Amino acid sequence: xxxxxxxxxxxxxxxxxxxxxxxxxxxxxxxxxxxxxxxxxxxxxxxxxxxxxxxxxxxxxxxxxxxxxxxxxxxxxxxxxxxxxxxxxxxxxxxxxxxxxxxxxxxxxxxxxxxxxxxxxxxxxxxxxxxxxxxxxxxxxxxxxxxxxxxxxxxxxxxxxxxxxxxxxxxxxxxxxxxxxxxxxxxx
Amino acid sequence: xxxxxxxxxxxxxxxxxxxxxxxxxxxxxxxxxxxxxxxxxxxxxxxxxxxxxxxxxxxxxxxxxxxxxxxxxxxxxxxxxxxxxxxxxxxxxxxxxxxxxxxxxxxxxxxxxxxxxxxxxxxxxxxxxxxxxxxxxxxxxxxxxxxxxxxxxxxxxxxxxxxx
Numbered sequence: 001x002x003x004x005x006x007x008x009x010x011x012x013x014x015x016x017x018x019x020x021x022x023x024x025x026x027x028x029x030x031x032x033x034x035x036x037x038x039x040x041x042x043x044x045x046x047x048x049x050x051x052x053x054x055x056x057x058x059x060x061x062x063x064x065x066x067x068x069x070x071x072x073x074x075x076x077x078x079x080x081x082x083x084x085x086x087x088x089x090x091x092x093x094x095x096x097x098x099x100x101x102x103x104x105x106x107x108x109x110x111x112x113x114x115x116x117x118x119x120x121x122x123x124x125x126x127x128x129x130x131x132x133x134x135x136x137x138x139x140x141x142x143x144x145x146x147x148x149x150x151x152x153x154x155x156x157x158x159x160x161x162x163x164x165x166x167x168x169x170x171x172x173x174x175x176x177x178x179x180x181x182x183x184x185x186x187x188x
Numbered sequence: 189x190x191x192x193x194x195x196x197x198x199x200x201x202x203x204x205x206x207x208x209x210x211x212x213x214x215x216x217x218x219x220x221x222x223x224x225x226x227x228x229x230x231x232x233x234x235x236x237x238x239x240x241x242x243x244x245x246x247x248x249x250x251x252x253x254x255x256x257x258x259x260x261x262x263x264x265x266x267x268x269x270x271x272x273x274x275x276x277x278x279x280x281x282x283x284x285x286x287x288x289x290x291x292x293x294x295x296x297x298x299x300x301x302x303x304x305x306x307x308x309x310x311x312x313x314x315x316x317x318x319x320x321x322x323x324x325x326x327x328x329x330x331x332x333x334x335x336x337x338x339x340x341x342x343x344x345x346x347x348x349x350x351x352x
Contacts, residue, residue, distance in 0.1 A: 015258040015260065018238075110240045133335075140302070158267075160291060162291055167301075169304075173303065
């Protein structure tokens with residue numbers, strides 16, 4: 001059983017489990033599934049700076065911050081107890097492409113350790129991947145009013161067309177960045 | 189209501205929050221259940237490699253079906269659940285009616301959506317996975333999270349000047 005859980009989980013197990021989060025949160029306490037709002041609550045709690053957008057009672061949204069805390073703990077547990085310790089298997093074309101940019105370390109399945117690390121943070125490409133990428137995630141999700149969870153999963157599930165538009169835009173931005181921007185950044 | 193007040197109200201309604209809060213008040217420990225949901229969620233994120241920068245690159249290069257399968261089946265299960273909640277008028281565990289808030293359309297959905305898409309591909313993670321990556325011990329991702337918080341803050345600062 002443990003060995004079974006230690007393998008990477010297939011999409012048809014993981015996807016439905018994530019989908020079930022939607023009714024779980026609704027039934028537990030009328031909470032609409034969404035994660036990026038937590039970033040707003042952190043701003044409201046720590047650095048409101050008199051900005052209208054952060055003037056609200058963030059304590060009422062504490063469930064969202066606890067949910068995020070749980071995700072961090074879950075990440076820790078998955079690696080500590082359910083890891084097989086094997087390298088990630090990726091598409092041959094991607095492997096060849098990344099090799100051109102000097103990315104050959106696949107021991108960490110989650111991040112490209114060759115370019116995303118504390119030491120690489122001082123290099124231009126490391127800085128762009130981490131800091132610029134993070135900034136776009138934070139700014140973009142709030143501007144769009146949600147992320148993959150709030151718009152793509154919760155929103156489309158509720159048959160809301162603006163969420164479908166948002167998801168299409170996420171994908172357009174992603175295709176653009178992955179195929180045109182990332183090759184530039186990684187060549188720096 | 190004056191024109192400016194109406195305009196202000198319209199802005200606040202975008203991405204409204206706290207509209208869906210429970211009318212009942214519970215002791216603080218009722219919130220602990222959300223940690224458990226988060227833990228399960230975080231484990232799925234890591235074990236299904238949803239939080240992997242490599243899987244995201246594959247998705248945006250059409251080299252793998254994995255992420256499409258996950259998002260697609262999550263939407264299918266989510267939509268079926270919401271349909272059932274609406275159809276059978278299912279209540280919360282506290283007996284309240286379930287309210288589903290959909291997000292209104294504005295130009296930000298497109299402009300912000302494109303921005304987030306770019307960030308998603310570059311960092312290889314949307315907000316949930318970023319937190320999961322931190323949990324796995326990739327401490328450098330804390331910088332990405334802080335940068336995302338900063339991005340959110342700058343959005344708040346510039347909000348009135350941006351097209352909506």
